Amino acid sequence: MTLFDERARLVANAGAGPNLFVATFEAPRLAQSVQPGQFAHMQIPGMESHILRRPFSVYGRNLASQTVDILYQVVGAGTRHLSGISPRSDLAEGFGLIGPVGRGWSPPAATSRALLVGGGVGAAPLFMLAESLKGQGVPATVVLGAQTHAALACEAAYLDLLGEDDVRCATDDGSYGRPGFCTSLATEALDQAAAEGRPFDYVAVCGPEPLMRIVAQEARERGVACEVSMERRMACGVGACLSCVVETALGKKRSCVDGPVFDGSEVLW
Amino acid sequence: MAVNLGGLPMKNPVTTASGTFAAGMEYADFVNVSALGAVTTKGVSLHGWAGNASPRIAETPSGMLNSIGLQNPGVEHLKTVELPWLRDQGATVIVNVSGHSAQEYASVIEALEDGPVDAYEINVSCPNVDAGGMTIGTDPSSVEAVVSRCRQATKRPLIVKLTPNVTSVVDIARAAEAAGADAISLINTLLGMAVDAKTRRPKLARVVGGLSGPAVKPVALRMVWECYRGVSLPILGMGGIATGEDAVEFMLCGATAVAVGTANFSDPASTARVIEGIERYCREQGVDDVNELRGALKA
Numbered sequence: 001m002t003l004f005d006e007r008a009r010l011v012a013n014a015g016a017g018p019n020l021f022v023a024t025f026e027a028p029r030l031a032q033s034v035q036p037g038q039f040a041h042m043q044i045p046g047m048e049s050h051i052l053r054r055p056f057s058v059y060g061r062n063l064a065s066q067t068v069d070i071l072y073q074v075v076g077a078g079t080r081h082l083s084g085i086s087p088r089s090d091l092a093e094g095f096g097l098i099g100p101v102g103r104g105w106s107p108p109a110a111t112s113r114a115l116l117v118g119g120g121v122g123a124a125p126l127f128m129l130a131e132s133l134k135g136q137g138v139p140a141t142v143v144l145g146a147q148t149h150a151a152l153a154c155e156a157a158y159l160d161l162l163g164e165d166d167v168r169c170a171t172d173d174g175s176y177g178r179p180g181f182c183t184s185l186a187t188e189a190l191d192q193a194a195a196e197g198r199p200f201d202y203v204a205v206c207g208p209e210p211l212m213r214i215v216a217q218e219a220r221e222r223g224v225a226c227e228v229s230m231e232r233r234m235a236c237g238v239g240a241c242l243s244c245v246v247e248t249a250l251g252k253k254r255s256c257v258d259g260p261v262f263d264g265s266e267v268l269w
Numbered sequence: 270m271a272v273n274l275g276g277l278p279m280k281n282p283v284t285t286a287s288g289t290f291a292a293g294m295e296y297a298d299f300v301n302v303s304a305l306g307a308v309t310t311k312g313v314s315l316h317g318w319a320g321n322a323s324p325r326i327a328e329t330p331s332g333m334l335n336s337i338g339l340q341n342p343g344v345e346h347l348k349t350v351e352l353p354w355l356r357d358q359g360a361t362v363i364v365n366v367s368g369h370s371a372q373e374y375a376s377v378i379e380a381l382e383d384g385p386v387d388a389y390e391i392n393v394s395c396p397n398v399d400a401g402g403m404t405i406g407t408d409p410s411s412v413e414a415v416v417s418r419c420r421q422a423t424k425r426p427l428i429v430k431l432t433p434n435v436t437s438v439v440d441i442a443r444a445a446e447a448a449g450a451d452a453i454s455l456i457n458t459l460l461g462m463a464v465d466a467k468t469r470r471p472k473l474a475r476v477v478g479g480l481s482g483p484a485v486k487p488v489a490l491r492m493v494w495e496c497y498r499g500v501s502l503p504i505l506g507m508g509g510i511a512t513g514e515d516a517v518e519f520m521l522c523g524a525t526a527v528a529v530g531t532a533n534f535s536d537p538a539s540t541a542r543v544i545e546g547i548e549r550y551c552r553e554q555g556v557d558d559v560n561e562l563r564g565a566l567k568a
Contacts, residue, residue, distance in 0.1 A: 240291035
């Protein structure tokens, strides 16, 4: 895999929900090459006293406009600063994106039906996987969870792609869909599909670690392959510094280049 | 641009700070490692170490803390995977050597003596391990013992990497000199902490870690200057170097060569950019030989 550090221009940076934004970057090389589940290691201009880049998963790409979309939640200094950058400001020209970084989703070639589970902004790194599965004619169902209805930022995109029968939502506050965490929807989907004789044979999950741990365990108990996407604090983003290690059955692995997607049964939770 | 660091010829004064560049393979898409003065590899121990628990890093104002804990797969892995690759690239190689005891440091060197290594950097300054590292490097007699033992193990250039977490860095440098070191490198990271006030937890799992980045540059310059005046060993200077001008500042304070560390994380092509920056400085300032800069501080 060849990495590059692409100079990128911010062309849109729009609110997508409470504390949620979608940033769109003109980044032709990244748009061309990024695979589902990979990320970009971003240098954000105008915050030079913060010396580290920030990793962001790619939500979508548009080959015609040569852009990539990144869904992000404001959680710290980097995302707060990013959310304040206007595409019309001088800073918009000054982004650097190292990419495409990491091992993305790799559903087994024989996958006949896939369940995707996205918690919070974890819904975004699964979207290109959903597109790819659909393109290959593999039926996919997505389970989305968020704190509130307004925070289900990716729902509309998934509805457009998969249709309403295959998009199931849960909200922590009960304002939309199933009240509570989305784990129960995921388990039900697994059991229902098995009962119908069309079981899922691949699960991909991205979100808070407890969600990934529970879904990975439910999948394992049912003998279904499951991949998870692990997030760690990261410095280099290219595999050198060993900051972002994940404990696995095969020893410590780097979430940046050995992951971020791992076999769920390999991770020591 | 060529310099000689205690018997190690370098085509230019720029190497990498150990632990920030692995052995260079991960940076090959961004930097031609053979164009560097040298590649300094990640610290290696005899049988490998697992390193510390996560989180291992925290960003701080103009810097970062790390407590990786010298995670490495051991010297055999370095010999069979990374060193052959570096040799094929035509890189000049400094291997950073770690150990828990004088004997372990020497054993790592002995294991590497038939390998394509141009110099050793003895890491008696890592703040993130319970034995070895900084526990040795803060005590002149321990430094002397480790360096003497390593000196017996090799005729190749021996660079001793010093910790800034001491009252007098010159005392430690003198101990290294007395024990037969060919050069010193400084500074390793400054011991520090970061705290999350909301959760009342330390930001690092090991609580303390090593501070690096632009924040430490003034301390590093001061210590390079002190060592330049206090010992006769050539100096590999480092600490917050991100530009050619930063590198020149270290040479003016007495460094023969410099290392780029944390800057590799924000810009993976930092090393190449620093080399270009030094060349540009020399051109603009009418400096014919980069060695003219060494110790040329007007103080």
